[in-house]
Amino acid sequence: MSLLSVSDLRVDFNTRNGHTIAVNNIGFSVEKGQITAIIGESGSGKSVACYSLLGLLPQPPASIESGQALFEGQDLLQMSEAELRAIRGRDIAMIFQDPMTCLNPFMTIGDQLIEPLVYHKNLSKKDALARAKELLVEVGIRDPETTINNYPHEFSGGMRQRVMIAMALINEPKLLIADEPTTALDVTIQAQILKLIAELQTKRDIGVIFISHDLAVVADIADQIIVMEKGHLVERGNRETIFRDAQHPYTQKLLAAIPSNTKATSTKPPEPLVQVANLKTYFETPSQTVKAVDDVSFQINKGEILGLVGESGSGKSTIGRSILRLLSITDGTVTFAGTDVTALDKSGLKNMRRRMQMIFQDPYASLNPRMSVYDTLAEPLILHGLESRKTVEQAVLKLMDDVGLARAFIRKYPHEFSGGQRQRIAIGRALATKPDFIVADEPVSALDVTIQAQILDLMLDLGQQYGLTMLFVSHDLAVVRHIADRIIVLYHGKIVEEGSSEALFKNPQQSYTKTLLQSIPGQSLLAS
Amino acid sequence: MTDITLQAEKGTSLWEDAWRRLKKNRLALFGLGLLTSFVLVALLTPWIAPYAYDAQNLDLGATPPSSAHWLGTDIFGRDLLTQIMYGGRISLAVGFVATAVALLIGVTWGAIAGYVGGRVDAVMMRIVDILYALPFMIFIVLLMVVFGRNLLLLFLAIGAVEWLTMARIMRGQVQTLRKQEFVEAAISLGLGPATIIRRHLVPNALGPIIVYTTLTIPSVMLLEAFLSFLGLGVQPPETSWGLLISYGAETMEEYPWLLLFPGMALTLTLFALNFLGDGLRDALDVRRSAD
Structure with a gap:
């Protein structure tokens, strides 16, 4: 039996501007120990589909018109708000795109991590903290003894996302829904987070739904890929089939959109337009000088x-x-078409x-x-x-x-x-x-x-x-x-x-x- | 120069769009209509008032509303409707003029301080702080002593106090706005600070300013009443709504209509202002429009 099996799901939105079908009769299933990727542009209904399962959509304007979502044999869509609340965060956890807005800036990481443990499992604060530290190590945060008392702003974007993942995993969920978890991150950090999610998934043998607009991101980790367009499920298949043998024109368009070719080098003789020489731009803060640009020259x-x-x-x-x-520079010159830009009145x-x-x-x-x-x-x-x-x-x-x-x-x-x-x-x-x-x-x-x-x-x-x-x-x-x-x-x-x-x-x-x-x-x- | 051409060429400007949206808001239109009729009555009072404003009838004394005196008379037998009409001239003038003065100074001051920042901001805002700390009454008494009592001075004095809060609100708004990329984009287009403030910052900060303005007008009217009560503002036989209310309050147990009717005039104005203010705020917020 699948961990989660969704069938015939339809979600409508009724707003002043009219009636739209956000998710149009889609069905899919998520297996234990697999990563299922849902791919589509903004507005394709990929997030709406997942949020509707957890009762996270405001109703109205949203309304779930039909469907069934069996999670371990129970229909999520028929559950009361109280029953859903018990499942959210315990059996099904979520990671969001922007970790900063999802963390409370006035609470330490530790306090936020143990909150679900104390709430869902009635653990003592001491036990919960010990558990939280183990998890921080597991998601690759060094020195949890001190970092557990830090506030969200003291972490970098990648580290915050790790904290979010730790928070999602703390109640040992069976299904993890990750909504564009790497979109706000740098490419090297993105690679690390993707690797972490794949590792945790294998180790804990859980099901993962990975929502993204970018096929390339899920290419390395997804077992199954679902492609959505304007509320419809247009294609589904395992990773190799989608990448090697996409059938639907929309999937082909998504694949073609991944920039891959290198631009041909032009053969014109170089004639410099902008010359930057020994550019230094420093920012003074009360405690230190940040050398944002430190002696850079190029043309x-x-x-x-x-x-x-x-x-x-x-x-x-x-x-x-x-x-x-647009910024005042500390030292150096910028020449544009023979004029020193830094000296202009x-x-x-x-x-x-x-x-x-x-x-x-x-x-x-x-x-x-x-x-x-x-x-x-x-x-x-x-x-x-x-x-x-x-x-x-x-x-x-x-x-x-x-x-x-x-x-x-x-x-x-x-x-x-x-x-x-x-x-x-x-x-x-x-x-x-x-x-x-x-x-x-x-x-x-x-x-x-x-x-x-x-x-x-x-x-x-x-x-x-x-x-x-x-x-x-x-x-x-x-x-x-x-x-x-x-x-x-x-x-x-x-x-x-x-x-x-x-x-x-x-x-x-x-x-x-x-x-x-x-x-x-x-x-x-x-x-x- | 360039800006004048921009304004002229706009076609549908922000304000035209706002007016189109405002017309769809019934409550705001009602507020606007009510205010307009109050202002019209105030302007035409000398010709349409049923009695002379200083006509007393001591034999009559305070009488409840009747066919001769629609809103009754006060203890000197003066017609209350006439009093309210003449009082409205002063109250509305103080409310609008003093607020306009406050708005002009406050928005300009706050926008400049917020946009320029740094030392200029520090100096400008310290000036605001100092003026805040100055005892308001002493300030007004001083003005009256030096220049003698006149209505224009009253307007200026109240305006000079009310702009302080306006400046603070505006500065806060501009400080958040100036960090946005569209301001940077405007700088990189080559726009000067004055144009950026006028075209890019002020329109985006209007929401809170309008709401605060609609709150300022009634508070200015009450301030005038307070000053008049102390003998620093309008003196009998001239009158204002604030004065009528404070006299009415003294005798409200015996002659409740003396409080009720001036109170109603002020309350209706306040309601109208709030409806119009809310409507204006929504109308100026382009994001709220569905079309």
């Missing part, structure tokens, strides 16, 4: 896309912002900013929520006197065409768009002034894989069309490989390795670069 050639790769805290975003003078800087633009990571934060598409795109055009009031509307429409936004959306506000569309608006804004140089700071890391591929292609196209030079900052090597001509690897504010994309991927010189490359998920299956 970006005209028409080139330079990838800047590193983990969080490597200083990659700081370099981008330092070049654009106010009006010189305004002029320079027309030629250097930025695309930000989070399309939900980088657009003013109270400005429509028209306002957002018209602002730079009018500010720099590029269009008159008569022609500006035409120019805005032209920009919208270029970035692939329907003209009908011109009066809409950011919240009415999806993440990918928002990023298109942000790209349009950056292109409005017809700049020569663009800093793109993780422009696709907040997006689903399929959308990522679209945005990357759009950026490549527009780069050609507008004759752009680009600094592409990312933690994701697979993405950078797809778009960049040359790559610089950063570690702790210093350049570790530099080279053409092809050379760097085929033959990395430094051990850190090798570690980064090995951390890219799903290589074994994708390479073949």
